[in-house]
Amino acid sequence: MKKVLSFLRSMRFGILLxxxxxxxxxxxxxxxxxxxxxxxxxNYPGTYAPILRLGLDRIFSAWYxxxxxVMLCLNLILCxxxxxxxxxxxxxxxxxxxxxxPDTVRLTPEGVDKLRDHLVAMRCRGEKIGExxxxxxxxxxxxxxxxxxxxxxxxxxxxxxxxxxxxxxxQTCLPGESxxxxxxxxxxxxxxxxxxxxxxxxxxxxxxxxxxDGRHSETKQIRVNYPMSFGPYKxxxxxxxxxxxxTVRNPANGGxxxxxxxxxxxxxxxxVSGIWYQALYPDYxxxxxxxxxxxxxxxxxxxxxxxxxxxxxxxxYRSLLVFPGDEIETGGLVFRFNDPxxxxxxxxxxxxxAVNALLIAVFALMTxxxxxxFFCDPILVKLDKDGYAVGGPKPERMRVELGAGFEAYERxxxxx
Amino acid sequence: MKALFxxxxxxxxxxxxxxxxxxxxxxxxxLRLAWIAFIAAFALHTVFLAARGVAAKRLPLSNQxxxxxxxxxxxxxxxxxxxxxMKTDWLKVAAIPVTLLIMTYAALQPMEIRDLMxxxxxxxxxxxxxxxxxxxxxxxxxxxxxxxxxxxxxxxSDNQKALDQMDFxxxxxxxxxxxxxxxxxxxxxxWAEQAWSAFWTWDPKEVWALITWIIYAVYLHLRLRxxxxxxxxxxxxxxxxxxxxxxxxxxxxxxxGMHTYG
Ligand code: HEM
Numbered sequence: 066m067k068k069v070l071s072f073l074r075s076m077r078f079g080i081l082l083x084x085x086x087x088x089x090x091x092x093x094x095x096x097x098x099x100x101x102x103x104x105x106x107x108n109y110p111g112t113y114a115p116i117l118r119l120g121l122d123r124i125f126s127a128w129y130x131x132x133x134x135v136m137l138c139l140n141l142i143l144c145x146x147x148x149x150x151x152x153x154x155x156x157x158x159x160x161x162x163x164x165x166x167p168d169t170v171r172l173t174p175e176g177v178d179k180l181r182d183h184l185v186a187m188r189c190r191g192e193k194i195g196e197x198x199x200x201x202x203x204x205x206x207x208x209x210x211x212x213x214x215x216x217x218x219x220x221x222x223x224x225x226x227x228x229x230x231x232x233x234x235x236q237t238c239l240p241g242e243s244x245x246x247x248x249x250x251x252x253x254x255x256x257x258x259x260x261x262x263x264x265x266x267x268x269x270x271x272x273x274x275x276x277x278d279g280r281h282s283e284t285k286q287i288r289v290n291y292p293m294s295f296g297p298y299k300x301x302x303x304x305x306x307x308x309x310x311x312t313v314r315n316p317a318n319g320g321x322x323x324x325x326x327x328x329x330x331x332x333x334x335x336x337v338s339g340i341w342y343q344a345l346y347p348d349y350x351x352x353x354x355x356x357x358x359x360x361x362x363x364x365x366x367x368x369x370x371x372x373x374x375x376x377x378x379x380x381x382y383r384s385l386l387v388f389p390g391d392e393i394e395t396g397g398l399v400f401r402f403n404d405p406x407x408x409x410x411x412x413x414x415x416x417x418x419a420v421n422a423l424l425i426a427v428f429a430l431m432t433x434x435x436x437x438x439f440f441c442d443p444i445l446v447k448l449d450k451d452g453y454a455v456g457g458p459k460p461e462r463m464r465v466e467l468g469a470g471f472e473a474y475e476r477x478x479x480x481x
Numbered sequence: 482m483k484a485l486f487x488x489x490x491x492x493x494x495x496x497x498x499x500x501x502x503x504x505x506x507x508x509x510x511x512l513r514l515a516w517i518a519f520i521a522a523f524a525l526h527t528v529f530l531a532a533r534g535v536a537a538k539r540l541p542l543s544n545q546x547x548x549x550x551x552x553x554x555x556x557x558x559x560x561x562x563x564x565x566x567m568k569t570d571w572l573k574v575a576a577i578p579v580t581l582l583i584m585t586y587a588a589l590q591p592m593e594i595r596d597l598m599x600x601x602x603x604x605x606x607x608x609x610x611x612x613x614x615x616x617x618x619x620x621x622x623x624x625x626x627x628x629x630x631x632x633x634x635x636x637x638s639d640n641q642k643a644l645d646q647m648d649f650x651x652x653x654x655x656x657x658x659x660x661x662x663x664x665x666x667x668x669x670x671x672w673a674e675q676a677w678s679a680f681w682t683w684d685p686k687e688v689w690a691l692i693t694w695i696i697y698a699v700y701l702h703l704r705l706r707x708x709x710x711x712x713x714x715x716x717x718x719x720x721x722x723x724x725x726x727x728x729x730x731x732x733x734x735x736x737x738g739m740h741t742y743g
Contacts, residue, residue: 080702087695094685094692094736125683227680267599289599290676301678414678424680428667435663439656465649468642 074143082137089133093124138221145214152207152458159457160201163445164194168452170467176474180446180453180467189444202444207458209438216431223424231416237306239325239408246413249277252300255284257409259305259366266365268302270409297415304410307367309345310403317397325406333377338396341375345405349386357386370405452476482536483592485529486550490588492522493557493581500577512570519577523557530554537594542610543601545733549587551610552729555618556580559654563622567650571633575625586730605672612664619658620697620718620725626651627718634712648711651718652704659697666690685736689728696721 072078096109096116105113105122120127172180181198185191189200236244236252243253256271269288274295275281282295292301309326315334324332326342333339347367348360359371372387378395387393389404445457446467455463496518503511530550533541541547560576563569597606630647633640669687670680681687700717704710 076702076706080699083695083699087692087699090688090692090695093683094688094732098683224680227674231678233678265596267602290603290672292675292678299678301676303678412678421674425671428671432660432664432667435660439653439660461649461652465646469646 070143073140074147075140076144079137079140079144082133082140085133086130086137089124089127089130092121096121096124098125099123134221138218141214141218145211145218149208149211152211155458156204156207159445160192160194160199163199163447163454163456164197166447166454166456168447168449169454169464170471171452171476172471172474173476174450176471176476177448177450177452179474180471181448183470184446184448187444189446196449198448200444200446200448201457203441204443206437206441206443209434209436209441212430212434213438216427216434219427220424220431223420223427227416227420227424230420231414233412233414235303235410235412237408237410239308239406244411244413246298246415250296250298251275252298252411252413254409254411257305257407259407268305268409270302270411272300272411274298274300297418299414299416301412301414302409303412305407306410307345307347307370307405307407309342309370309372310406311340311342312401312403314399314401315397316399323403331377332398332400334397337380338378339398340393340395340400341377343373343375346371346373359386366407367405372402482529482532485525485532486588486592489522489525489529490581490584492518492525493553493577493584496522497578497581500574504574512573515577516564516573519557519573519580520561523554523561526550526554526557533594539597540607540610542614543597543606544590544595545730546587546590546592548610548614549583549590549730551614552617553580553583553587555614556583556621559618559622563650563654569626569650571629572622572625575628576622579621579625600676603672603675605668605675609665609668609672612661612668616658616661616665617725617729619654619661620693621722623651623654623658624718624722624725626654627715630715631712631719634715644711648714651715655697655700655718659694659701662690662694662697666694685732686728689724689732689736693721693724693728696724 100122102113102117102122105116109116116122120129124130181191184200187202189202192199192201234246238244238252238254240254240257243251245251251274253273253275254270255273257269259266259268261267261269267288269286271284272287272293273282273284274293276296280296282293285293287293287300287302289302292299306327311324311326311332312321313324313332314321324330326345329344330342331339332342345367346359346361347363348369349371350358350360352358357371359373370389372389372391374385374387374393376383376385376393376395385393387402389402391402393400393402442459442462443457444463445455445460446463447454447456453467455467496515499511499515499518502508503515530541533547533550537543542551556576557580560572560580564572626647630644630651633647634644666687669690673682673687674680700714700721703717704714
């Protein structure tokens with residue numbers, strides 16, 4: 066039992082687990098993830114069976130991958146607890162112990178003086194214990210790796226919460242319309258454009274969020290990379306679409322209505338004569354003999370939009386291409402085709418409070434902890450009249466630096 | 482402006498030729514000339530990057546050509562910094578050709594300046610990609626030191642102090658690289674949340690940054706265990722550089738994901 070526990074908290078087990086995470090990651094990056102089973106059957110005819118059976122198509126949510134992460138957390142907790150206890154305990158007695166260390170490098174008297182000056186210039190704190198002088202600095206540096214491991218543990222836990230707790234939905238929303246969330250929150254899009262003043266692609270929506278209790282945000286612009294947060298919601302500018310727009314007038318009574326056209330639709334007064342809206346094309350090419358080729362996709366604004374419609378007149382059908390500004394009269398109605406309307410695709414994310422802020426705090430902790438670990442090494446040097454010894458929990462840096470810097474003053478004549 | 486890139490490229494190439502000839506025939510003068518050519522190439526390269534940044538009105542690190550330039554520039558910067566501060570002339574014969582190798586990769590990429598796509602227009606752009614340049618460059622130099630360690634430790638067995646210093650220097654570079662790779666991953670996560678709503682999507686580029694991070698975390702721990710010092714750790718650093726190169730270039734060419742920006 067004791068052996069098992071000591072393996073579970075050992076660095077060897079930690080390294081093994083980290084290596085397993087790396088191996089799974091390689092597999093998960095080489096085999097495309099999260100496709101339908103049929104996709105693997107078609108693209109991996111020889112190997113789809115083991116891929117599907119072992120869950121390699123969804124490796125990052127496979128039970129064994131989660132188990133590795135859980136064990137890594139366990140290993141981190143156990144090893145951190147054990148280490149921190151010994152780090153704290155040894156910090157109390159280390160100066161006392163260092164004062165009794167035998168010199169590992171013997172220096173000439175001049176070298177001893179130079180080294181003392183050097184340590185003082187490094188702003189080490191000097192203290193006399195018995196015959197020895199003890200110089201220390203960055204004592205807190207010993208906690209760097211503990212804080213590093215703590216922050217990694219917290220990153221896994223809070224990161225999992227930040228990945229799996231939010232509810233995310235994608236919605237399109239025509240300018241002037243709203244999206245209602247299940248809890249009664251209303252997200253309204255006021256305006257949308259896909260280019261900035263200079264004609265550069267820059268998708269921008271003007272959005273307002275109104276919570277069920279009546280509180281609402283200001284109306285703000287959101288762009289890619291600049292989402293808007295209010296209450297538990299965050300709204301992202303995700304994609305965009307372009308819809309047709311037609312104004313229908315009834316000359317008999319003067320009534321007029323605007324329609325935004327996204328799907329195939331039949332606009333008619335009597336259900337027989339009217340217009341079938343088919344599609345909207347962004348651009349077209351026309352050869353010298355007048356033949357038109359429609360272009361079905363472009364990035365950005367529609368340069369020369371074309372409406373494809375079918376006109377139905379008393380049971381007769383004819384296909385037509387019409388352009389913004391054109392008017393067609395049929396079935397007692399006048400249809401005026403307008404410039405298309407651009408609309409945003411919004412991503413709406415609802416996150417439990419504080420999760421994101423907590424994760425960012427944990428990230429900051431990790432960065433600071435690594436900085437402390439690597440660049441604030443705890444320094445402990447014992448100096449006496451014959452030479453010096455380096456002690457403390459992380460002596461390597463000082464051993465190497467002083468070894469190189471004071472080589473010229475070493476006394477090689479007698480072995481320490 | 483392209484001309485400036487090719488002049489810098491040519492200066493790096495001249496430096497490599499002089500360095501190799503100087504090392505092969507043990508000619509001090511040639512080695513000194515190689516170093517002058519290298520510093521001149523670095524200066525020209527800096528001017529090229531600055532001019533491109535001014536012309537593009539942004540940090541010139543957005544596509545493979547620019548990032549490869551930044552990477553090569555970072556390797557050159559570390560080479561000059563380490564060689565000047567630590568008097569490690571032995572590093573040059575490995576680091577100078579590696580700089581040229583990355584420049585060659587850059588030269589094979591499309592070079593035109595393109596508008597930043599909306600997803601890249603973010604305050605995190607500089608932090609994320611600037612840190613990647615620094616961390617990859619530090620890992621590459623650590624790998625070069627590892628290579629030198631392997632050669633030296635085979636030849637002369639009584640040079641333990643120099644070997645320990647090399648081992649420690651590469652460890653310091655890995656520490657630096659590891660800190661900055663952590664910044665790359667964390668800033669990338671924050672940025673991804675701002676742009677795409679999720680901190681982490683297991684996109685191949687993210688995954689390979691994580692693999693690289695784990696590989697260097699394992700290095701740090703193996704080294705702590707003390708038993709595996711010296712040659713084994715030097716081998717480890719040399720092999721790890723290939724992973725860095727794969728994360729940098731291989732992922733974009735061989736695997737598909739959201740980080741494909743041309
Ligand atoms: C995600 C994974 C991990 C990362 C990124 C990480 C990072 C680090 C870093 C940066 C150091 C300091 C190294 C140095 O000063 O040279 C360190 C030290 C250490 N790590 Fe880890 N670590 C990880 C996981 C683990 C695990 C799972 C164990 C399990 C036992 C572990 C045990 C240790 C020990 C014992 C030390 C030395 C502690 C000390 O110097 O006080 N680490 N780690």
